[in-house]
Amino acid sequence: MSYQKFPLIPGQIDIVTSKGEINYKEVLNDFDSANYIFVTTYNISQKRKKLLSLLKRAADHAEVRIVTNIPNRYETYYGDKVRDKARETINNYTRKLSSNDNEEQIDSFFNFENHSKVVLTNNIAYIGSANFSEESNNNRETGFIIRDRKLVQVVIDNLVPIISDESIKYYGDSFENKKLVLSLLASRLKSAAMKVEEESYTYIGRFEEVKIYNHSDPQLREETLEVLLELMEEIEDEIYSINVLYETDEFADLIDSDAIKQIRILCSEDDNISELASFSERYYASDLIAEWNVHNEEMDEAAQRASDQSSERKQELAEAAQQDIESLFLNVQKILNSFELVIRKIEDLRNEQEISIDNT
The missing domain is CATH 1.20.120 (Four Helix Bundle (Hemerythrin (Met), subunit A))
Structure with missing residues (x-):
């Protein structure tokens, strides 16, 4: 297991790289004190629930929004087994993010053309290669941690609206x-x-x-x-x-x-x-x-x-x-x-x- 960081702009932006650990763990550590959380990811964990549980717990005191793609296994279906697997994946995603499951505390969105990975609070932001998925821990992931709150707000004011406007709000009905x-x-x-x-x-x-x-x-x-x-x-x-x-x-x-x-x-x-x-x-x-x-x-x-x-x-x-x-x-x-x-x-x-x- 390894987690390393190197200052790019001391006190403001660090480069972080990891394998065997969550690349944005410093952002997760801020969930308890945050009043705003935004996550955009290509995929979420199929079976594990730890990261989504952290979001749901934070939703008790923070505005929480998650945007996810559904992995691109739907471009072609060359048989019933592949099609059935795709339906299973869609059902799995909608079930995990449905309003019935999170009691409407988390704003859930889908974006089928999104490949961005951003995890941020109003205090600290991560932009990098790691999905909001426990499986990402198995890979070498690299990104930037932004600590300066003014720079974090720039991301919230500019990048978040672009991704949100392209996405579909999911109500679970x-x-x-x-x-x-x-x-x-x-x-x-x-x-x-x-x-x-x-x-x-x-x-x-x-x-x-x-x-x-x-x-x-x-x-x-x-x-x-x-x-x-x-x-x-x-x-x-x-x-x-x-x-x-x-x-x-x-x-x-x-x-x-x-x-x-x-x-x-x-x-x-x-x-x-x-x-x-x-x-x-x-x-x-x-x-x-x-x-x-x-x-x-x-x-x-x-x-x-x-x-x-x-x-x-x-x-x-x-x-x-x-x-x-x-x-x-x-x-x-x-x-x-x-x-x-x-x-x-x-x-x-x-x-x-x-x-x-x-x-x-």
Whole structure:
């Protein structure tokens, strides 16, 4: 076990590094005297409860807020076991952070694009590599401890609002559960579309700020399209479950089903995009050589000719797929826009429920 610190600005900022110990233990030691605590982390402990227990105990006298991601194992599900494990993880996180568990003393948020690690009170702050998780003790973690209260306040006034504004408050009820699931699906859909873009376009300029379609050598893969198609199925399943939960068909009407159908068509087998993704220059060239029945002494020349024709074929497929790929992005955006409508409708229903409970 080791915990070492080195002054960066004496009395104000230290560098801390540790293995076998909590990297931000000095911040934890301040929990009992703090009146404000903020934590943002990529993940929390799956089974251990010590750190969350410290937060709950501090919530008796302090304003406490925690923001967490759910580990990125949800980008692709290649089977029921993986999908079931993801659901188990989501349920585990929501159970640990639900209002029923912490009696609404801790403000809990989810942020699916967060990888920041910050643990702070109004007196001392840690910014570094360690998650708010006991498992982080097993790693070599390094960060900064800020002791100057004015500098801590700078972090609270500037960094905390950025992270909080990007996050979803979790109340632990069915409405927030559905918003959470839809936001996770939206995040995965954005990632899947970005993957298609990365494999279909190239970026030029000093800072790669100009995006152009890659006619000559696109790298689009079948696995990328499979992720999109699976997401379409999950989206439809989720909307169905919302309709059943709230006993209404309104949500299905809000989702752009035509956009989902169009994406399925665009990514279907033997369509332009699928043909490009499944094309192999190596196999195509090998088939040509086999078809030509080339003699050994002509093999080098034939191999070059087959390679050239294979490249030409790939360019043809890329050109044929360009318009469909652009249409794919438009339909993805339509689905994301309709997600916003569904979330807004969920919020309206939640407000209506609150009014019906408290009819004063």
